[in-house]
Amino acid sequence: MTAQPAISVRGVEKRFKDHAVLRGVDLDVAAGSIVALLGSNGAGKTTLVRILATLLPADAGTATVHGFDVARQPDEVRESISLTGQFAAVDGVLTGRENLVLVARLRHLPDPGAVADALLARFSLTEAGGRRAATYSGGMRRRLDIAMSLIGDPPVIFLDEPTTGLDPQARLEVWAAVRELAAAGTTVLLTTQYLDEAEQLADRIAVLHEGTIIRSGTLAELKRLLPPARVEYVEKQPTLEDVFLALVATPGKDPS
Template sequence: MAVMTTTARTTAATSATLAISVTGLRKSFGEKTVLAGVDLTVPAGTVFALLGPNGAGKTTAVRILSSLIAPDGGQISVAGHDLAEAPEAVRSVIGVTGQFSAVDNLLTARENLILMADLYRLGRRAGRVRAAGLLERFGLTDAADKPLSTYSGGMRRRLDLAMTLVGDPQVIFLDEPTTGLDPRSRRELWAIVRELVADGVTILLTTQYLEEADQLADRIAVLDGGRIIAEGTAAELKRLIPGGHITLRFADAAKLSAAADVLGADSVDEDALTLQVAGDGGFDSLRTVLDLLTSAGLPAEELSVHTPDLDDVFLALTADS
């Protein structure tokens, strides 16, 4: 049910530098197969979202790609480095933000960042400059020396991401980064993600929030049963699911009735002078409708296109999970 085959995805991706390339990724824990041959290609400077039900293998994939656990099979390249042959090179160019905040509650935000700078061996002066810059970038300067017990969930998450950036990574793995955040904090984090991508950073994101993937991702893959079952842009995935339609309003009942006959309308509302015809929201289906109306001399007063959202896509594609 995938939008593009693996070969087509790989071919399309060759036009841009790949930040992540995965072929045939496999992982089992005992008799349970978690990843059963996953293929991914992520161009540099983009956001790639990995969706799937609980237990689909999203976090396992992130842990493998970030070198935290070993795969059972497959080929993996991150920022041009083969993970099997050069894991240290991969670690030097990536950042990871897990599902739960990794900050040290006994330290202040500034101390957490300086500790990370020390781990990266940036040097005393460079580490403090880096920490100060990140505190300002993430809006934490005023609270930089306050106990973390005074921080909100959104502030802690921003600090967690700031710590990921101490090493100036080219690729960042965000594993459900906004879980538990309120809507305002979630949108603040989205803004930070967009800024990072604008600066050329590549982000692989796992999330349970369909709106998050819709807002941020250049491409989305749905992982289920250890395999990628669909991949594409948000618009492409939405067109996989029936239920899209075009709504048209006409000037009077006579034109409405004539248009309903021409288009074979699925639904007609005589009071509102509107009708609906099935359509996937794509250009071709819209052009077909408009061409038929133009040929019949029946211009519409208003037109709107309705497509299924990612919730519909997710539920339909993973219905058997």
């Protein structure tokens, strides 16, 4: 990680008519880290991401992405980022490989086929690469979507609620893909309303509530805000998610 934040936000405000969505947001994201922006529906997470991705102007405040000012240098910001929204931007008519080749050509990269094949292998989609994307499961479509966002090696990626609507197994597939991004040095700003997702993935967590960041820090730092835990013996029962994942991992076999 470098000393200069990959994303820096100071006093960003946004209002839609009489409704203030962002009320002075301050946020830093270190290069090569995963930061989870945690908040309930309507907290302003997507609005902030759209501002950082130059899709929406802020009413006040400043923001930089990869050293470029979002308001004054939008072209440079767009060259430095990729944005994956809440719904996979995959063309179902095309095969997985054709989706990747198309984006590589749009980015004017040499040898789009080689780029596509490398990403299919990286995201364990090689065998499905020749199938139409419409036949993919939700997790496969999301992995393909993230693979498409990596074409051109953008240093900063925004993932806006990437596991919305996915089943537990598909969520784990996406989590693995996100961890791989950070391991390769990509900076990830992840918005989510799922507490377990932030806990599993993020180096740091920022809590966005009513338009402002009310707390931020590592998971350990945030846990220290509560009173010390009491040690009690509690018989832990498996969750429904535990049961589901055990059953689908060994179909037809008693998980006990």
